[in-house]
Amino acid sequence: MSEQTETMIVAEGLTKVYTDGTEVRALNRVDLSVERGEFVAVVGPSGGGKSTLLNLLGTLDEPTAGRVVMGGVDVSTLQGDALADFRRAEIGFIFQLFNLVPILSALENVMLPLIPYRRQCKFDLEARARELLDAVGLAERARHLPAQLSGGEQQRVAIARALVNEPEVMLVDEPTGNLDTRAGDEVMELLQRVCDERGRTVVLVTHSPRVAAFADRVYFLKDGAIVDQSRLGGERSLEAVWVRLGIG
Amino acid sequence: MIVKHALLALLDYTPTYGYELHGLMEAALGDHWAINTGQIYSTLSRLERDGLVVRQVASVGEAAERTPYDLTKDGKAELEHWYNEPVPRDYRLRDAFYAKLMLSLFSGPVPPADVLQTQRRELLGEMHELTRLRTEADPANELPWLLLLEGAIMHLEADLRWVDMCEARLDELRQIPSPRYVSRPRGRPPKRGQPDETSRKGGHSE
Numbered sequence: 001m002s003e004q005t006e007t008m009i010v011a012e013g014l015t016k017v018y019t020d021g022t023e024v025r026a027l028n029r030v031d032l033s034v035e036r037g038e039f040v041a042v043v044g045p046s047g048g049g050k051s052t053l054l055n056l057l058g059t060l061d062e063p064t065a066g067r068v069v070m071g072g073v074d075v076s077t078l079q080g081d082a083l084a085d086f087r088r089a090e091i092g093f094i095f096q097l098f099n100l101v102p103i104l105s106a107l108e109n110v111m112l113p114l115i116p117y118r119r120q121c122k123f124d125l126e127a128r129a130r131e132l133l134d135a136v137g138l139a140e141r142a143r144h145l146p147a148q149l150s151g152g153e154q155q156r157v158a159i160a161r162a163l164v165n166e167p168e169v170m171l172v173d174e175p176t177g178n179l180d181t182r183a184g185d186e187v188m189e190l191l192q193r194v195c196d197e198r199g200r201t202v203v204l205v206t207h208s209p210r211v212a213a214f215a216d217r218v219y220f221l222k223d224g225a226i227v228d229q230s231r232l233g234g235e236r237s238l239e240a241v242w243v244r245l246g247i248g
Numbered sequence: 249m250i251v252k253h254a255l256l257a258l259l260d261y262t263p264t265y266g267y268e269l270h271g272l273m274e275a276a277l278g279d280h281w282a283i284n285t286g287q288i289y290s291t292l293s294r295l296e297r298d299g300l301v302v303r304q305v306a307s308v309g310e311a312a313e314r315t316p317y318d319l320t321k322d323g324k325a326e327l328e329h330w331y332n333e334p335v336p337r338d339y340r341l342r343d344a345f346y347a348k349l350m351l352s353l354f355s356g357p358v359p360p361a362d363v364l365q366t367q368r369r370e371l372l373g374e375m376h377e378l379t380r381l382r383t384e385a386d387p388a389n390e391l392p393w394l395l396l397l398e399g400a401i402m403h404l405e406a407d408l409r410w411v412d413m414c415e416a417r418l419d420e421l422r423q424i425p426s427p428r429y430v431s432r433p434r435g436r437p438p439k440r441g442q443p444d445e446t447s448r449k450g451g452h453s454e
Contacts, residue, residue: 043372045412189383209408210401213375220365230369232376 008169008201009034009057013066016052016224026052028224029066036168039192039202041215049224050205051173057203058171059087071168088113092162092170092200094191096177098154100146100161106133106153107142110160125164132160135194152183159191163198170195172204176211188214251283251291256319256327259301263318266292278393292317300326349414354426360418368411375404 009032016027027049034040042050055061057068059075067076070090078086100109108115110129118125133142136156138149146154155175162170175191176184192214195202204215212218213232220228258264258272269292270285295301300323303315319327340346345367352360382397414421
């Protein structure tokens with residue numbers, strides 16, 4: 001890995017207050033920064049503000065205070081079509097519920113985000129969608145409907161769909177929440193591999209340490225605030241791990 | 249004493265020599281299963297002394313030193329007994345982290361919430377490393393290694409859940425009164441039906 005790093009996402013003082021009778025501070029002055037190509041997890045208990053944070057990073061919601069800068073663009077300056085265009089070009093979303101359209105085939109689901117813009121595309125959309133289905137190991141299932149696929153396969157379709165616009169940033173919310181352990185691991189391994197190969201930046205929120213352990217770095221979010229962060233890989237000696245395995 | 253039964257199991261599989269047992273053990277349990285050759289030989293001689301293994305009589309000649317080991321009837325019975333016994337788990341009731349957390353509730357410069365967070369960071373880091381190894385492992389050829397890693401990851405998951413649970417109950421934990429020294433009678437506890445006034449003094453407040 002090269003030493004050269006470039007900041008992809010910066011959140012500064014990100015605050016979200018919901019006023020619905022009573023005031024709920026879902027996010028309180030959150031600062032975070034993610035390098036290009038980095039895989040970052042945000043972990044914390046349910047109700048800690050994880051999904052709110054992801055929605056703000058994804059420009060699906062506006063902060064009460066603070067700002068998000070993505071790829072050098074202050075997204076708070078974007079509105080309407082410009083915001084939608086930015087989101088479509090820069091961000092891929094993966095959710096716990098796969099959100100596939102049940103009457104469309106796997107291939108069509110992958111193409112879907114760009115079908116309205118097909119004529120503007122300077123590439124063959126279907127070819128790219130097939131390529132992505134191949135990358136997630138579902139080339140043979142292109143014509144299957146979501147209902148004909150297992151949960152793990154549906155999530156892999158959703159990964160391919162999130163990649164179809166070649167976004168710089170992938171925002172991922174509990175991607176294995178509806179999967180058993182093994183299918184969940186497979187989805188995570190795949191997500192890690194395809195994003196790594198393509199140099200995508202990933203921000204993933206989860207309550208599961210098993211899922212968070214795939215990340216390079218982790219932020220701990222609690223009661224709407226970042227309480228700690230830690231780099232997971234790199235300097236750790238394998239010795240500690242051997243001891244833990246009882247083979248040291 | 250896993251070595252003893254591992255050797256019995258391998259000799260049940262095939263009568264062989266000491267140095268080959270070393271390689272066989274690695275092949276069966278993974279090459280991370282580091283056992284030094286000395287330990288294998290010393291265990292073998294103990295097994296021989298106890299009549300669980302025997303050296304076959306070598307073919308007539310000079311090479312009387314290199315005779316393969318084989319299992320005796322008693323050895324086979326011991327192996328069967330071993331397989332039929334469950335392996336009790338270590339529940340880590342004397343876990344070092346548990347002690348650290350409980351002591352941090354009333355002492356020291358580091359609050360328990362920080363102690364918990366430090367532990368969480370460490371466990372997650374270990375889990376990251378194991379996850380990386382698991383991802384790199386080849387499921388077709390390294391299944392035993394993969395399952396070993398998986399077991400460790402699951403234990404880490406449990407440890408992390410326990411850290412979460414302690415954190416969620418930290419406020420309750422803080423309500424527990426700090427420990428106070430209570431003098432206890434020493435020596436043998438009094439026999440039943442023989443009232444002892446010191447045992448009632450102080451003690452647990454109810």
